[in-house]
Amino acid sequence: xxxxxxxxxxxxxxxxxxxxxxxxxxxxxxxxxxxxxxxxxxxxxxxxxxxxxxxxxxxxxxxxxxxxxxxxxxxxxxxxxxxxxxxxxx
Numbered sequence: 001x002x003x004x005x006x007x008x009x010x011x012x013x014x015x016x017x018x019x020x021x022x023x024x025x026x027x028x029x030x031x032x033x034x035x036x037x038x039x040x041x042x043x044x045x046x047x048x049x050x051x052x053x054x055x056x057x058x059x060x061x062x063x064x065x066x067x068x069x070x071x072x073x074x075x076x077x078x079x080x081x082x083x084x085x086x087x088x089x090x
Contacts, residue, residue: 036077048081 007025011018032050035042042050057073081089 039075044082046082046084048079048085051078051080052076053078 007022010021032042039052052075055074058071060069060071
């Protein structure tokens with residue numbers, strides 16, 4: 001399902017015009033991205049959590065050059081679904 005599909009589905013179910021729904025969906029995604037960029041987790045009760053996970057520094061291999069490289073510690077975004085979300089999907 002794409003963002004356009006989500007916008008169409010919400011517009012159909014609520015009767016709100018697509019432009020307003022698109023603006024709202026994009027504002028929601030922008031807010032989540034901004035919060036995660038500030039290292040603030042986002043918790044949506046009954047849906048799930050968008051959290052920042054820290055990856056430790058590690059050693060890797062560049063196979064083509066046969067060298068060892070160091071991958072520095074970094075943060076990545078992650079989504080953890082709520083228990084009700086998981087049970088609804090099962």
